[in-house]
Amino acid sequence: MKAAIYVRVSTQEQFKEGFSVPAQLERLKAFCQSQGWEVYKEYVEEGESAKDLNRTKLKQLLKDVKKGNFDIVLVYRLDRLTRSVMDLYELLRTFDEHKVAFRSATEVYDTSTAMGKLFLTLVAALAQWERENLGERVKFGMHQMIDEGKKPGGHSAYGYDFDNNFNCKIIEHEAAIVQHIFRWYCDGFGYRGIANRLNILLQSDKKYKPRLADEWNHNSIRDILMNDIYIGTYRWGEKVLENSHPALISVSLFKKAQKIMGERLKDRSRIGNFPLTGLLKCGNCNEYRMQGSFDKRDGKTYYRCLSCNKQTHDKNLLDAIINEINLLITSKDYFISKVSKQFEEKETINMPKIQKELEKVKTQRQKWYDIFMDDDNPIPKEELYDRINKLNEKEAELQEVLNEADIVDDESIEDKYARLSKLTNFRRHFEQADDFRKKELLFSLFEKIVMYREKGKFKPITLDYYLK
Numbered sequence: 001m002k003a004a005i006y007v008r009v010s011t012q013e014q015f016k017e018g019f020s021v022p023a024q025l026e027r028l029k030a031f032c033q034s035q036g037w038e039v040y041k042e043y044v045e046e047g048e049s050a051k052d053l054n055r056t057k058l059k060q061l062l063k064d065v066k067k068g069n070f071d072i073v074l075v076y077r078l079d080r081l082t083r084s085v086m087d088l089y090e091l092l093r094t095f096d097e098h099k100v101a102f103r104s105a106t107e108v109y110d111t112s113t114a115m116g117k118l119f120l121t122l123v124a125a126l127a128q129w130e131r132e133n134l135g136e137r138v139k140f141g142m143h144q145m146i147d148e149g150k151k152p153g154g155h156s157a158y159g160y161d162f163d164n165n166f167n168c169k170i171i172e173h174e175a176a177i178v179q180h181i182f183r184w185y186c187d188g189f190g191y192r193g194i195a196n197r198l199n200i201l202l203q204s205d206k207k208y209k210p211r212l213a214d215e216w217n218h219n220s221i222r223d224i225l226m227n228d229i230y231i232g233t234y235r236w237g238e239k240v241l242e243n244s245h246p247a248l249i250s251v252s253l254f255k256k257a258q259k260i261m262g263e264r265l266k267d268r269s270r271i272g273n274f275p276l277t278g279l280l281k282c283g284n285c286n287e288y289r290m291q292g293s294f295d296k297r298d299g300k301t302y303y304r305c306l307s308c309n310k311q312t313h314d315k316n317l318l319d320a321i322i323n324e325i326n327l328l329i330t331s332k333d334y335f336i337s338k339v340s341k342q343f344e345e346k347e348t349i350n351m352p353k354i355q356k357e358l359e360k361v362k363t364q365r366q367k368w369y370d371i372f373m374d375d376d377n378p379i380p381k382e383e384l385y386d387r388i389n390k391l392n393e394k395e396a397e398l399q400e401v402l403n404e405a406d407i408v409d410d411e412s413i414e415d416k417y418a419r420l421s422k423l424t425n426f427r428r429h430f431e432q433a434d435d436f437r438k439k440e441l442l443f444s445l446f447e448k449i450v451m452y453r454e455k456g457k458f459k460p461i462t463l464d465y466y467l468k
């Protein structure tokens with residue numbers, strides 16, 4: 001009998017005692033000798049994974065199997081050949097077709113015997129089972145829950161529509177609101193501020209209504225912000241299924257919101273109310289976030305860059321900002337010069353390039369969907385969901401940039417100015433308002449404010465900003 005010896009070690013295994021190539025070879029050659037077999041050839045695969053069949057030496061081995069160059073394939077252990085039942089089945093079938101037996105030196109598999117034939121049948125059945133169940137694994141958990149008598153709740157989460165089989169439909173206009181809620185929150189708005197904004201929208205269009213109540217309130221906003229269903233996680237009692245359905249927001253945005261929530265809980269009374277937190281960026285640090293804090297020692301509020309730690313007294317900042325707003329309100333020419341600069345900058349950044357990127361994302365996602373639909377695909381469904389969700393995330397980001405560009409185009413400079421010029425006596429209004437109202441006023445005017453300050457205590461502050 002002629003035997004082919006197949007040896008494989010992964011990169012990690014190469015350093016393991018007893019699992020090295022020489023160790024395996026020595027053992028296998030001794031085995032051949034004990035059986036009185038002639039070693040036809042050694043196929044040594046180094047640093048390749050057992051996951052796919054696209055291995056150089058394995059391919060060569062299969063070629064030689066088909067040529068009938070030897071009678072038996074010998075491995076040290078079955079998992080040297082493959083870890084997938086389906087792949088194993090394919091391999092064993094090919095061996096069998098060409099009357100080549102298969103044997104493991106350390107295990108009981110031996111396809112040259114009657115027991116070995118049974119093994120082959122078992123592997124085939126297992127492979128069949130695995131193929132049928134691979135795609136069902138995600139839903140399996142859910143159906144199990146149904147079997148246990150836990151029916152889905154009375155209604156799906158806002159933004160989604162789940163049927164009793166857990167098929168998920170996205171309700172587009174609700175999904176858009178969910179996305180806004182997360183973005184506004186990360187921009188520095190509190191639950192109350194977000195609810196107010198939505199209720200204002202609601203007055204003009206009923207489609208902004210929450211599902212159960214007539215109006216939004218801080219509880220409904222908080223519930224949405226805390227619900228990880230929006231990143232594709234399905235929770236049911238103690239069971240958690242990740243990537244069970246398409247996400248509405250990115251994981252990074254969700255994490256950011258949770259982090260802010262944690263920070264605000266620590267200092268519920270103040271952090272959320274600093275008017276400039278969320279709006280103000282440090283111009284010296286590539287527009288890093290600046291956060292307000294109250295200094296008990298001097299009773300003053302400061303904004304600190306979270307990157308360079310430089311602090312600026314809020315009075316200096318607010319004075320500069322109010323002066324700027326007054327200039328914008330009183331001089332249309334000044335306003336136009338500022339806003340047209342903003343228009344130009346926005347247009348030079350993106351459009352065609354982002355459109356192209358968006359197309360690319362869509363094409364790639366279609367590819368994953370095709371693989372998803374293909375019963376023979378070897379990639380687990382969870383992983384495909386994950387990849388698709390990542391592309392959805394990317395799409396949302398790109399779409400956001402496009403939307404923002406659109407929003408600027410929507411309102412003419414004239415309209416913008418008309419809106420702004422209604423704010424008469426701004427300084428007085430502003431100074432009389434509480435912190436929450438101040439924050440709302442500033443956020444309604446600015447997209448962001450970037451602060452520049454040279455080193456030195458009395459150096460003036462310069463501002464750069466984007467108007468809404």
Ligand SMILES: [Zn+2]
Pocket residue numbers: 282283284285288305306307308309310
């Ligand atoms: Zn800084």
